[in-house]
Amino acid sequence: NKDLTWNEFKSEVELFKEKLLKYNLPKGHPVIIYGHKEVEFIVSMVACMSLGYPYIPIDTIYPKERVDKIFGIVKSSIIIDIIENKIDFDEKNLSTTYFLNDPIIYIIFTSGSTGEPKGVQITQNSILDFQNWLNNDFGLPQNSVFMNQAPFSFDLSVYELVGFLSFGGTIVLNSKDTIENHLEYFERLKKYACNVWVSTPSFISKLLLSSEFVEDNIKSLKTFLFCGEVLPSTTVKRIKNNFPNSKVLNTYGPTEATVATTIVEITPEILEKYSKSLPVGYVKPGTVINLLDIDSENIGEMEIVGDNVSIGYFNNEELNKQKFEKKYEKRSFRTGDFGYFEDNLLFFANRKDELIKLHGFRIELGEIDKELTNNKFIEEAITIPLKRGNEVVKLISFIVSKNDLDIEKLKKDISKNLPYYMVPSDIIILDEFSYNANHKIDKNELINIYKNM
Ligand code: AMP
Numbered sequence: 069n070k071d072l073t074w075n076e077f078k079s080e081v082e083l084f085k086e087k088l089l090k091y092n093l094p095k096g097h098p099v100i101i102y103g104h105k106e107v108e109f110i111v112s113m114v115a116c117m118s119l120g121y122p123y124i125p126i127d128t129i130y131p132k133e134r135v136d137k138i139f140g141i142v143k144s145s146i147i148i149d150i151i152e153n154k155i156d157f158d159e160k161n162l163s164t165t166y167f168l169n170d171p172i173i174y175i176i177f178t179s180g181s182t183g184e185p186k187g188v189q190i191t192q193n194s195i196l197d198f199q200n201w202l203n204n205d206f207g208l209p210q211n212s213v214f215m216n217q218a219p220f221s222f223d224l225s226v227y228e229l230v231g232f233l234s235f236g237g238t239i240v241l242n243s244k245d246t247i248e249n250h251l252e253y254f255e256r257l258k259k260y261a262c263n264v265w266v267s268t269p270s271f272i273s274k275l276l277l278s279s280e281f282v283e284d285n286i287k288s289l290k291t292f293l294f295c296g297e298v299l300p301s302t303t304v305k306r307i308k309n310n311f312p313n314s315k316v317l318n319t320y321g322p323t324e325a326t327v328a329t330t331i332v333e334i335t336p337e338i339l340e341k342y343s344k345s346l347p348v349g350y351v352k353p354g355t356v357i358n359l360l361d362i363d364s365e366n367i368g369e370m371e372i373v374g375d376n377v378s379i380g381y382f383n384n385e386e387l388n389k390q391k392f393e394k395k396y397e398k399r400s401f402r403t404g405d406f407g408y409f410e411d412n413l414l415f416f417a418n419r420k421d422e423l424i425k426l427h428g429f430r431i432e433l434g435e436i437d438k439e440l441t442n443n444k445f446i447e448e449a450i451t452i453p454l455k456r457g458n459e460v461v462k463l464i465s466f467i468v469s470k471n472d473l474d475i476e477k478l479k480k481d482i483s484k485n486l487p488y489y490m491v492p493s494d495i496i497i498l499d500e501f502s503y504n505a506n507h508k509i510d511k512n513e514l515i516n517i518y519k520n521m
């Protein structure tokens with residue numbers, strides 16, 4: 069909504085701190101910030117950080133039902149409403165969860181598999197550890213100008229936030245409308261001479277088909293940084309084609325381990341050597357990833373142990389007992405992600421919930437997707453199990469293709485390489501996938517499309 073110099077930013081933060089101090093909140097009291105990419109959002113976050121109030125960023129793009137659920141869990145006495153330009157205060161709820169030696173910086177809510185939001189609490193030491201890593205291992209320029217796509221309620225945005233603050237760089241915020249208007253997005257990249265791109269792979273894949281999204285047109289862009297989803301090699305190839313002098317970084321990690329835990333630059337050599345499935349990277353220094361219950365192919369569930377691991381979910385002792393543990397004096401988290409190591413590089417295999425059973429057969433959904441995308445007319449594929457209660461009743465594959473494919477023939481083709489029980493009952497052709505607010509593929513929406521057909 070406006071541009072600020074560093075000096076202007078500092079005065080706004082100081083003014084806001086004074087305003088907040090009037091409420092006499094106990095240190096460590098959580099503060100909800102509700103808004104959408106306004107300058108005041110960043111000002112409020114930084115003010116909370118420096119006063120020792122954990123902030124909970126909530127973007128207006130989330131459905132009201134989810135926002136109300138989060139308000140109910142947090143029971144904060146204070147809500148900074150940036151849209152309405154007001155602060156709601158209710159003295160009744162003044163309590164605190166302050167950790168004296170290592171204060172909580174933010175609590176970001178992620179969705180659990182049950183659909184109940186879980187508040188991941190990230191402390192100052194984890195942020196400092198992350199900042200160090202970002203400074204040392206990412207090779208970002210000191211004059212970084214970050215193009216921000218993710219909402220602040222998605223921890224991918226912590227890359228740009230911590231990045232611009234610690235480099236004294238620039239962050240360019242983009243509203244939902246700008247993000248949806250590709251030409252406007254390109255104009256902003258040019259106007260602010262952005263050099264670091266941060267997004268999910270899904271988000272960039274749509275833009276890469278535009279003839280405007282090329283190095284000759286947007287000369288400043290030098291680094292593409294990804295996290296949050298599988299980075300397909302076709303996406304990297306297209307980036308390298310459009311921006312031949314750029315650097316592509318793949319990173320992996322759950323919100324519970326402060327943004328990301330592994331990183332690798334996808335060089336042409338790596339692209340060629342691991343063309344089937346790209347590595348997610350080398351584990352950051354000081355952190356360990358253990359593979360639990362390794363199978364015959366050396367694939368195991370990833371457990372992250374290190375200072376970047378969260379102290380646990382907000383007010384959720386039961387889940388904390390299941391997911392977090394102390395290990396060699398550090399915190400550990402069971403990710404539910406499966407992976408394997410090759411040449412010291414970590415590879416993402418699948419998620420626990422992508423491993424399903426249908427009529428007693430164990431199926432990895434990713435294998436079906438891989439088989440479908442082997443067909444050169446299919447750009448993307450995702451297979452989703454349709455459930456009745458907890459039981460999987462059938463598989464539905466959604467594919468993106470510009471061609472009018474013969475579904476029965478396609479089923480026959482894939483059944484040459486897949487056992488019959490892995491051939492989906494239905495295959496739905498779409499022009500593009502639906503994406504959720506975090507720009508990850510929206511599986512619920514795909515199921516709705518299927519049900520309404
Ligand atoms: P979130 O906490 O919303 O960032 O989601 C984290 C989850 O996204 C991880 O547990 C993985 O399942 C998935 N994920 C994150 N980064 C990658 C990546 N580079 N490749 C594959 N999956 C990823």
